[in-house]
Amino acid sequence: MNLNLSNRRALVLGASRGLGAAIARGLLAEGATVYGAARDLAAIEGWRSRLEATQAERFHGLHLDLASPDSVASAAQAALQDGPVDILVNNTGGPPPCGAVVADAAQWSSQFQQMAIALFTLTGRLLPSMLARKWGRILTIASSGVQQPIPNLALSNTIRSSIVGWSKTLAAEVAAQGVTVNIVIPGRIHTDRVDSWIVLPPPSSARVSRRLRQLPQARYLLDATARRRSLPTSSLFWPVIEPPMSPARASGSMAAWSARFEVTRGAHPGRQSQLLGRGHGAHRGLRSCAAAGRVRSRSMS
Numbered sequence: 001m002n003l004n005l006s007n008r009r010a011l012v013l014g015a016s017r018g019l020g021a022a023i024a025r026g027l028l029a030e031g032a033t034v035y036g037a038a039r040d041l042a043a044i045e046g047w048r049s050r051l052e053a054t055q056a057e058r059f060h061g062l063h064l065d066l067a068s069p070d071s072v073a074s075a076a077q078a079a080l081q082d083g084p085v086d087i088l089v090n091n092t093g094g095p096p097p098c099g100a101v102v103a104d105a106a107q108w109s110s111q112f113q114q115m116a117i118a119l120f121t122l123t124g125r126l127l128p129s130m131l132a133r134k135w136g137r138i139l140t141i142a143s144s145g146v147q148q149p150i151p152n153l154a155l156s157n158t159i160r161s162s163i164v165g166w167s168k169t170l171a172a173e174v175a176a177q178g179v180t181v182n183i184v185i186p187g188r189i190h191t192d193r194v195d196s197w198i199v200l201p202p203p204s205s206a207r208v209s210r211r212l213r214q215l216p217q218a219r220y221l222l223d224a225t226a227r228r229r230s231l232p233t234s235s236l237f238w239p240v241i242e243p244p245m246s247p248a249r250a251s252g253s254m255a256a257w258s259a260r261f262e263v264t265r266g267a268h269p270g271r272q273s274q275l276l277g278r279g280h281g282a283h284r285g286l287r288s289c290a291a292a293g294r295v296r297s298r299s300m301s
Helices: 020-031 041-048 071-079 105-133 154-175 192-197 204-213 246-250 284-291
Strands: 009-011 033-038 057-065 087-090 134-142 181-182 218-224 259-265 275-277 297-299
Touching: 009 020, 009 105, 020 033, 020 041, 020 087, 033 041, 033 071, 033 181, 041 057, 057 071, 087 105, 087 284, 105 134, 105 154, 154 181, 192 297
Parallel strands: 009 033, 009 087, 033 057, 087 134, 134 181, 275 297
Antiparallel strands: 218 259
């Protein structure tokens, strides 16, 4: 696949592992120059060392702590040092589980700083050069909790929903200048974070292994760069996902973001995943897949 990203520069947050690392590798595979930002630079270097030489040359690791405004400012400055950033992938970790009744002011303040204000600030630093060149792609990884709140995840449900509101507002403001702003809602994906949740005694390991193999791997063909008109400036997406695949294959199959959002056929255990869109021409970017009967979609009300 050639998404014409050889002259594009991307900044991917949370690039040390999981979705962020997979997206960064997908963009590198498509020829983009990628800045991968995270707190754990050692983890970033771990997967960077396994890249092909030509890709490793186009990758730059940046330290970024979203809890620190100074760190956010430094990362933005470092990313812009060699030129404007064309693609921004806002990807943050989730807050700790917490009910709405027991969440206190300190939790709301600290988590809003890390998950929302940091993204707003970083995007604001990179946006002027996108507007000046009349081309840019801003994508934020959210959670299914913005569609239907998840029990005991009050912080995540609330803060991520505010980010959706910000994204849709920003999208309407910058669309005419060639900049698209989108939210991506992934389903369940087998990442290191999922493994960290599972602590069971050895007798259960075989059963756990079987359950993990049933956990879907997202196979995104995420393009957010080439044909702007084929993707709405602001939409909510729940990608169609494939049956389980190995983590290595899942990471390798993460393609880059361009101006379309194409997804492959698949089914979530128990129900068919849906792609949710809203706005003018919300599904034009998927017309080829839909015509082939590989995507089911409906508009959000």
